[in-house]
Amino acid sequence: MTSRLPATAPVLMSTIEGLNYRVTVGDVASQAGLELNLTQQGLMTLASESGGDLQVADSGEIVYVFAPDFRHVLRNKFLRLRLQEVWRKIWRVLFYIIRISFGIILIGLIVAAIVAIIALALAAQASRGEDNDSDWGNIGWGGGSLGYWWHPNIFWLFDWNTGYGHRRRYRQPERPGETPQLNFLESIFSFLFGDGNPNADLDDRRWQSIGSIIRNHQGAIIAEQVTPFLDQTDTLLANESSILPVLLRFNGQPEVSPDGEIIYHFPQLQSTAESKRKKYVANYLEEKPWQFTQATTGQVTIAIILGIVLLVLGVMLQGMLATAGAVSGLIQAIALLALVYGIIYLAIPAGRYFWLQRQNQQIAARNQQRQDQAAQLDRVSPEIQHKLDFAKQFAAETIIRKQDLIYTTEEDLMPQELKQAGADWEKQLQDRHPEAP
Structure with missing residues (x-):
């Protein structure tokens, strides 16, 4: 299989793990210091190749959710990642031999x-x-x-x-x-x-x-x-x-x-998947x-x-x-x-x-x-x-919580549409009859 992983994949994966596997583009870009456009493309690729999920908030913001074993999935899927890990181990020995x-x-x-x-x-x-x-x-x-x-x-x-x-x-x-x-x-x-x-x-x-x-x-x-x-x-x-x-x-x-x-x-750095203390x-x-x-x-x-x-x-x-x-x-x-x-x-x-x-x-x-x-x-x-x-x-600071989501790839589309339609109907009724319980 031809690898489509970005060059920033190692940094992205480490940052995702450090942020507990649920991230926004702003979370990763600010934490790793990467360009926003490259970060967005990289997260989309990693989510696609590792079976990650997307959560869309009513504001249009996207949250990327990865499984804890996503690195293992990518390593098994892409030969390049396996070769990189093997080469790191070989190079450590070779460099030691060179040093001595x-x-x-x-x-x-x-x-x-x-x-x-x-x-x-x-x-x-x-x-x-x-x-x-x-x-x-x-x-x-x-x-x-x-x-x-x-x-x-x-x-x-x-x-x-x-x-x-x-x-x-x-x-x-x-x-x-x-x-x-x-x-x-x-x-x-x-x-x-x-x-x-x-x-x-x-x-x-x-x-x-x-x-x-x-x-x-x-x-x-x-x-x-x-x-x-x-x-x-x-x-x-x-x-x-x-x-x-x-x-x-x-x-x-x-x-x-x-x-x-x-x-x-910087609007795109104002959205986060969870509230964090100042660094x-x-x-x-x-x-x-x-x-x-x-x-x-x-x-x-x-x-x-x-x-x-x-x-x-x-x-x-x-x-x-x-x-x-x-x-x-x-x-x-x-x-x-x-x-x-x-x-x-x-x-x-x-x-x-x-x-x-x-x-x-x-x-x-x-x-x-x-x-x-x-x-x-x-x-x-x-x-x-x-x-x-x-x-x-x-x-x-916009914290994207579960209740803010209007769509997620973790569930089928039809139940989400019905659920969203029901929520919209209830909101319309509440707006028309605010005195109703």
């Missing part, structure tokens, strides 16, 4: 470089005809310096839940929001490349916050209430063009007061600063030391190769890889550190700008207060 591979390569090159140096040294001594028996005891295969590398339990390197020097293999975060500790091999990847963009969800947070602000104020707002969530300047704030993307996304319309003040009205929203959209690494200080120290060790070994090998005679291609390859990998290994974090400093300065500047814009609303000047008072005239 850099540490494995680092340690492997260090060991290979040490072995290559020993091989070159032995070859040089053999070429001079010297007796090397007395030197074997100093190599330290069973103990001493090289023996240190043969740890009795090397599996701590691969532990998903513990870090270097810790035996708590299944340590869980002690506080909500605490970052799980990386194991040693993961810390190498974190030291090299960091742990991802902390603001990857910035746009989602932006529109979810704006949608919640509109719902909290019952569908009528002023520009100053959402400007701290947009990347705009004070000049744009003055002519209120900053709110144009919000109007387009949530089908809003401007309303002008007799004094020429402009407020913004807390911060005063402004705050970007999170980039973190260099989630690895511990000890892990970073060891990562740097190992990088320096590899670089030194690479330089030593290059020097020994310059004075050696015929050497196997494997040792030449190890020497080149050790030198190149050591340089790149130390250069990437160094360059990334300075790049992050610049990024964090820009983030701090944007956060300060949004905070200053939010402060304008906190001061509540007479002009802003007039606009807020005017916006209240358009504020409304």
Whole structure:
């Protein structure tokens, strides 16, 4: 079967579940921060494909009702959803392998470089005809310096839940929001490349916050209430063009007061399937600063030391190769890889550190700008207060209850028409004879 599910299906399904399976377009759009038109199309598709029901109120508003197992129905019906879930599980394993591979390569090159140096040294001594028996005891295969590398339990390197020097293999975060500790091999990847963009969800947070602000104020707002969530300047704030993307996304319309003040009205976000408490929203959209690494200080120290060790070994090998005679291609390859990998290994974090400093300065500047814009609303000047008072005239919330329905796909059409006709007849009689019981 060809999938007709929208690209926003995963977000829509999660939002529907969070809203207890009975939703309006406004409920989902404001909660997920999605465009109203896309939300409406997506809900219609999900309801059609999962066997959901539609409830129509006498005001014309539509409520979408989904069964608690609608995700299971869709997953069984659409191969794409099943493949997405399988791929997420596979990717988690693959990404973990990628993360630890850099540490494995680092340690492997260090060991290979040490072995290559020993091989070159032995070859040089053999070429001079010297007796090397007395030197074997100093190599330290069973103990001493090289023996240190043969740890009795090397599996701590691969532990998903513990870090270097810790035996708590299944340590869980002690506080909500605490970052799980990386194991040693993961810390190498974190030291090299960091742990991802902390603001990857910035746009989602932006529109979810704006949608919640509109719902909290019952569908009528002023520009100053959402400007701290947009990347705009004070000049744009003055002519209120900053709110144009919000109007387009949530089908809003401007309303002008007799004094020429402009407020913004969002009728489709004023209908809801059930009454909800106001959702807390911060005063402004705050970007999170980039973190260099989630690895511990000890892990970073060891990562740097190992990088320096590899670089030194690479330089030593290059020097020994310059004075050696015929050497196997494997040792030449190890020497080149050790030198190149050591340089790149130390250069990437160094360059990334300075790049992050610049990024964090820009983030701090944007956060300060949004905070200053939010402060304008906190001061509540007479002009802003007039606009807020005017916006209240358009504020409304329509809760679509069972008794407000004139049609639902949960029942056959004929009984609903008879029931509606009876209700209309009773209303007409009541209007003609209001004194009748």
